[in-house]
Amino acid sequence: MDPMRRSPSPCPSSRPSSPRTPPCEMFGQVGIEAVLDQLKIKAMKMGFEFNIMVVGQSGLGKSTMVNTLFRSKVWKTSLPSLGTPIPQTLQLHSLTHIIEEKGVKLKLTVTDTPGFGDQINNDKCWDPILAYINEQYEQYLQEEILITRQRHIPDTRVHCCVYFVPPTGHCLRPLDIEFLQRLCRTVNVVPVIARADSLTIEEREAFRHRIQQNMRAHCIDVYPQKCFDEDVNDKILNSKIRDRIPFAVVGADREHLVNGRCVLGRKTKWGIIEVENMAHCEFPLLRDLLIRSHLQDLKDITHNVHYENYRVMRLNESHVLPRGPGWVNLAPASPGQLTTPGSMKTCRQAQDDSDDEF
Amino acid sequence: MSKQQPTQFINPETPGYVGFANLPNQVHRKSVKKGFEFTLMVVGESGLGKSTLINSLFLTDLYPERIIPGAAEKIERTVQIEASTVEIEERGVKLRLTVVDTPGYGDAINCRDCFKTIISYIDEQFERYLHDESGLNRRHIVDNRVHCCFYFISPFGHGLKPLDVAFMKAIHNKVNIVPVIAKADTLTLKERERLKRRILDEIEEHNIKIYHLPDAESDEDEDFKEQTRLLKASIPFSVVGSNQLIEAKGKKVRGRLYPWGVVEVENPEHNDFLKLRTMLITHMQDLQEVTQDLHYENFRSERLKRGGRKVESEDMNKDQILLEKEAELRRMQEMIARMQAQMQAQMQGGDGDGGALGHHV
Numbered sequence: 001m002d003p004m005r006r007s008p009s010p011c012p013s014s015r016p017s018s019p020r021t022p023p024c025e026m027f028g029q030v031g032i033e034a035v036l037d038q039l040k041i042k043a044m045k046m047g048f049e050f051n052i053m054v055v056g057q058s059g060l061g062k063s064t065m066v067n068t069l070f071r072s073k074v075w076k077t078s079l080p081s082l083g084t085p086i087p088q089t090l091q092l093h094s095l096t097h098i099i100e101e102k103g104v105k106l107k108l109t110v111t112d113t114p115g116f117g118d119q120i121n122n123d124k125c126w127d128p129i130l131a132y133i134n135e136q137y138e139q140y141l142q143e144e145i146l147i148t149r150q151r152h153i154p155d156t157r158v159h160c161c162v163y164f165v166p167p168t169g170h171c172l173r174p175l176d177i178e179f180l181q182r183l184c185r186t187v188n189v190v191p192v193i194a195r196a197d198s199l200t201i202e203e204r205e206a207f208r209h210r211i212q213q214n215m216r217a218h219c220i221d222v223y224p225q226k227c228f229d230e231d232v233n234d235k236i237l238n239s240k241i242r243d244r245i246p247f248a249v250v251g252a253d254r255e256h257l258v259n260g261r262c263v264l265g266r267k268t269k270w271g272i273i274e275v276e277n278m279a280h281c282e283f284p285l286l287r288d289l290l291i292r293s294h295l296q297d298l299k300d301i302t303h304n305v306h307y308e309n310y311r312v313m314r315l316n317e318s319h320v321l322p323r324g325p326g327w328v329n330l331a332p333a334s335p336g337q338l339t340t341p342g343s344m345k346t347c348r349q350a351q352d353d354s355d356d357e358f
Numbered sequence: 359m360s361k362q363q364p365t366q367f368i369n370p371e372t373p374g375y376v377g378f379a380n381l382p383n384q385v386h387r388k389s390v391k392k393g394f395e396f397t398l399m400v401v402g403e404s405g406l407g408k409s410t411l412i413n414s415l416f417l418t419d420l421y422p423e424r425i426i427p428g429a430a431e432k433i434e435r436t437v438q439i440e441a442s443t444v445e446i447e448e449r450g451v452k453l454r455l456t457v458v459d460t461p462g463y464g465d466a467i468n469c470r471d472c473f474k475t476i477i478s479y480i481d482e483q484f485e486r487y488l489h490d491e492s493g494l495n496r497r498h499i500v501d502n503r504v505h506c507c508f509y510f511i512s513p514f515g516h517g518l519k520p521l522d523v524a525f526m527k528a529i530h531n532k533v534n535i536v537p538v539i540a541k542a543d544t545l546t547l548k549e550r551e552r553l554k555r556r557i558l559d560e561i562e563e564h565n566i567k568i569y570h571l572p573d574a575e576s577d578e579d580e581d582f583k584e585q586t587r588l589l590k591a592s593i594p595f596s597v598v599g600s601n602q603l604i605e606a607k608g609k610k611v612r613g614r615l616y617p618w619g620v621v622e623v624e625n626p627e628h629n630d631f632l633k634l635r636t637m638l639i640t641h642m643q644d645l646q647e648v649t650q651d652l653h654y655e656n657f658r659s660e661r662l663k664r665g666g667r668k669v670e671s672e673d674m675n676k677d678q679i680l681l682e683k684e685a686e687l688r689r690m691q692e693m694i695a696r697m698q699a700q701m702q703a704q705m706q707g708g709d710g711d712g713g714a715l716g717h718h719v
Binding site for chain 1 (some may be wrong): 466
């Protein structure tokens with residue numbers, strides 16, 4: 001604790017006369033900053049949990065991307081053996097790993113979705129994914145409403161869903177649009193342009209621009225959502241990110257020697273694509289967003305917004321809570337949009353619909 | 359003149375020289391005058407670089423005013439057939455090339471019906487040729503039959519997708535399929551080899567009949583045999599297309615410029631573009647022949663077996679035919695009954711002036 005300092009002027013009256021408590025001028029050091037240290041120590045002891053889901057057609061490099069993000073062989077990137085048919089229905093596989101860096105433990109759960117968009121008829125292929133996400137919310141809810149609750153409820157809710165868009169260079173496909181529309185209301189979605197090493201820089205920019213247009217036209221609100229920017233700083237930071245979404249990424253889990261340094265990359269006959277080089281691809285942006293700067297924010301939004309929406313909807317269904325404030329409008333629903341009944345109720349506009357139903 | 363022993367006619371003055379060794383030259387001259395016709399169909403999901411590859415192959419711009427449809431239009435669109443024809447001339451040889459594009463293939467969420475349009479187009483061309491061939495004036499038959507189909511396989515998958523397998527099985531008896539791995543600059547060499555082997559295994563597993571290059575004849579020279587062997591070993595070809603000129607190593611080449619290097623289209627170490635072009639050019643005649651001798655003849659025999667009756671819809675089931683036959687039978691029986699009644703009436707009428715039975719025949 002620091003030694004006390006003498007401040008020149010006496011402190012003004014500390015009686016709160018307005019709703020906002022005026023800052024109290026201090027005439028000494030109390031040592032409040034030590035709270036931060038205590039939080040840090042506690043967090044490091046408890047460890048962090050992060051649940052990420054990767055969605056996209058097979059072969060777009062999802063497993064490689066996860067390995068690259070966390071710099072470890074989280075997922076085995078082997079080809080499915082010949083003769084094993086592509087699964088007829090979408091099956092979700094979850095893998096949990098505990099990785100440690102500088103004393104901080106991270107319990108990472110990655111959910112993969114093999115078979116998404118691979119069939120001839122891909123109608124309703126998003127239903128199993130939505131069902132899984134809602135199931136995790138349900139599990140958490142059940143734990144939360146128990147009379148004797150656990151001290152720390154295990155959190156299996158999906159904090160972030162990374163959607164891999166194939167690099168066609170044209171625009172979003174109908175499947176992409178359907179999926180993104182439905183999912184951006186239930187979970188934080190971060191779309192990325194997969195295998196971006198097949199696009200030149202100009203093609204990449206044009207493609208990104210067109211995707212942004214498509215998303216605006218179809219009211220797809222991906223992470224970071226505009227409505228959750230808390231202050232000006234957030235807005236500036238997030239606007240920069242929003243300009244570059246979707247990130248054009250390349251994944252690699254092999255190291256090569258470039259100019260004497262060992263870098264992660266893909267070696268081809270015409271050059272080495274460095275994954276961490278901003279001039280080559282935007283993987284560092286994705287990594288920074290997901291891990292270095294916005295990991296806690298992703299978890300907070302999942303807990304405070306998406307989970308709360310789900311909870312309010314469920315409690316309303318069972319008539320426990322009177323309807324009222326508590327509805328959070330994530331993205332305005334354009335007329336005639338089809339969504340699953342669950343996520344429809346998260347929109348304020350849908351209040352009228354539910355009036356008729358109940 | 360006995361022609362029992364085949365002899366080499368090298369010297370025209372040799373006794374016994376007839377001169378029909380010149381026939382190939384005559385054919386050559388006539389073909390050059392007539393020009394060649396070739397129809398190439400390209401099928402594949404959008405965004406695989408089909409148009410770019412076609413433009414690169416034939417060094418033209420087949421799609422000058424191309425507008426890529428937006429996402430909203432893609433949702434409502436069905437598969438369409440767009441045929442564009444271009445006349446290319448090189449050293450006096452004219453080629454009338456028709457490229458049949460299939461925009462909308464594989465775009466929809468539910469792709470079950472996306473190859474019906476394509477198959478009916480192919481059948482339509484066969485039908486038209488059959489009709490012309492059986493007609494009276496056969497001098498100017500225009501051959502619009504599809505001679506070759508480039509099927510573009512996405513390099514991003516782990517092999518063939520279910521849609522690829524279903525489509526190829528549906529058309530392998532109607533057209534020569536040449537599978538092509540698109541956008542090959544996104545694969546390293548090892549990945550490329552793995553993907554090619556995987557695709558070949560899957561093709562064999564599903565009994566898909568792709569176009570096989572004919573083996574070189576034993577009397578061809580070694581270079582040609584070696585070339586054919588190389589070509590056969592590289593199927594399916596993994597290609598990169600581009601018509602942009604990039605400066606690389608001091609000279610201008612066609613390629614794609616990336617921050618990490620330049621992919622040269624015509625460099626055999628970078629991709630198989632040259633091999634694909636060689637195959638197409640040297641085997642254009644063979645592709646036409648196989649279309650004529652195998653696919654067209656199959657179609658023709660099927661068609662003629664069905665008889666003049668044009669099958670309107672495939673789902674005309676047997677029950678319907680049975681019902682029709684039963685109705686006919688009933689009508690016949692009614693007619694017989696009427697005729698019998700008539701005869702009886704006549705016999706009775708012979709006795710007296712019985713009421714004339716209204717008979718209707």
